[in-house]
Amino acid sequence: MAKGKYLFTSEAVSMGHPDKLADQISDGVLDALYEQDRYSRVACETMVTTGVAIVAGEITTKAMINYTDVVRDVIRRVGYTDDRMGINADTCSVMLSLDRQSPDIAQGVDENAGSGKDVGAGDQGLMFGYACNHTQELMPMPIALAHRITNRLTEVRRQGLVDWLRPDSKSQVTVEFDGPKPVRIDAVVLSTQHHPDVAQAQIRDWVVPNVIQPCLPPELVNGEIKYYVNPTGKFVVGGPHGDCGLTGRKIIVDTYGGWARHGVGRSAGKTRRRSIVARPTWPGTWPRTWSPPAWPTAARSSWPTRSAFPIRSAFWSTPTGRAGSTTRGCARSSANCFR
Numbered sequence: 001m002a003k004g005k006y007l008f009t010s011e012a013v014s015m016g017h018p019d020k021l022a023d024q025i026s027d028g029v030l031d032a033l034y035e036q037d038r039y040s041r042v043a044c045e046t047m048v049t050t051g052v053a054i055v056a057g058e059i060t061t062k063a064m065i066n067y068t069d070v071v072r073d074v075i076r077r078v079g080y081t082d083d084r085m086g087i088n089a090d091t092c093s094v095m096l097s098l099d100r101q102s103p104d105i106a107q108g109v110d111e112n113a114g115s116g117k118d119v120g121a122g123d124q125g126l127m128f129g130y131a132c133n134h135t136q137e138l139m140p141m142p143i144a145l146a147h148r149i150t151n152r153l154t155e156v157r158r159q160g161l162v163d164w165l166r167p168d169s170k171s172q173v174t175v176e177f178d179g180p181k182p183v184r185i186d187a188v189v190l191s192t193q194h195h196p197d198v199a200q201a202q203i204r205d206w207v208v209p210n211v212i213q214p215c216l217p218p219e220l221v222n223g224e225i226k227y228y229v230n231p232t233g234k235f236v237v238g239g240p241h242g243d244c245g246l247t248g249r250k251i252i253v254d255t256y257g258g259w260a261r262h263g264v265g266r267s268a269g270k271t272r273r274r275s276i277v278a279r280p281t282w283p284g285t286w287p288r289t290w291s292p293p294a295w296p297t298a299a300r301s302s303w304p305t306r307s308a309f310p311i312r313s314a315f316w317s318t319p320t321g322r323a324g325s326t327t328r329g330c331a332r333s334s335a336n337c338f339r
Helices: 018-036 067-078 103-109 141-159 200-215 297-301
Strands: 005-013 041-049 052-060 093-099 165-178 181-194 226-229 315-317 323-325
Touching (some): 018 052, 018 067, 141 200, 200 226
Parallel strands (some): 181 226
Antiparallel strands (some): 005 165, 041 052, 165 181
C-alpha cells in the first residue's frame, strides 16, 4: 500500500464509445441467445467502423435469432441514428461470420458422467475479484467517479436537456490520496462528442455545472479542481467513424480502473463456460487496500448467491464456502454500471 500523498487517475467511457459499442453488440447477441437457450456457448467478437458492424466468433446454441436485427437494435439504442454520425443503425452494413464451437474445445467443456468428468471450461483465463471502502458500491473512488460522470452525460443526452450532445464520450478523474484514503479531487477531464454548430465555450459552461459537479462527493471538493472539457477544442467526428471499435478493449474501464489487479480476460460476449476463473485465497491475494470493517452492513453480513447473478458471472470461493460473485455492473459492458 502506498504511503503519503499521491495522485491516482482512472478513465471511463460512455455507451457510445466505439469499443463500448462493440462490447454492447457482443453482449446483445449473448443476451438474445440466452433468452431462448440458457446453455448457449458463445464467444462473440464485434468490430465497428464507419458504416459497418462486423460480428464474428464461435456460437453453439439451439436458439434461433436474427443477428442483424440484434446488431441494429443495439446501435439504435446507443443513439447512432443519423448518417452524419458515420454509422446509422438503419443503414449501416452488418457482416456476420459465425461458426460452431470447436469440437476440440467442446470436449473439454462437456460433462461426461461415465468418466466422472464435471463441466469444464473451454479456455483458461484469470479474473480477480476486488472491493474497497472508497464508495458505497465498494469500488475504487477514481473509477467510480469517472463512471458516474459518463453515466450522467448519457442521462442528460437521452433526456434531451440540450440538443447538441452526441453518443461518444470519455471521462478521466484524478483523485489525491493520503495513504489508502481519498482526500480530494484534483482534476476532471470530460470529452464529449457534439454537434458541429455548438461553441466550445458553451459546452464547457454547461457541462461543468450540470454534468460534472453533481457527480462529485462534497467531502472531496476542497481546493481548486482543474476541469478539462474537450481539451482538443473540438469533438465532432466520434464513435466508430472516428475510431474503429473492438470488443474487449476496455477491460480496465470495466473493472477497477487500474487500481486493482486484472487478469487480462474480458467478459463481453462470452459465456462463463469459456474460462476457468481464478480462486484467490481470502484475502491474502487481494490488493492491500481491502478493508472489511468499513464495508456497509449488508455487504458484510450476506454474500450474493450464485442464483442472484447471470450464469456468465465470475465466481470465486468465499471463506465460508458460499459462492461469491463480481457484480453484473462490473463484469458486463453496461454504461450504467454505477447507477
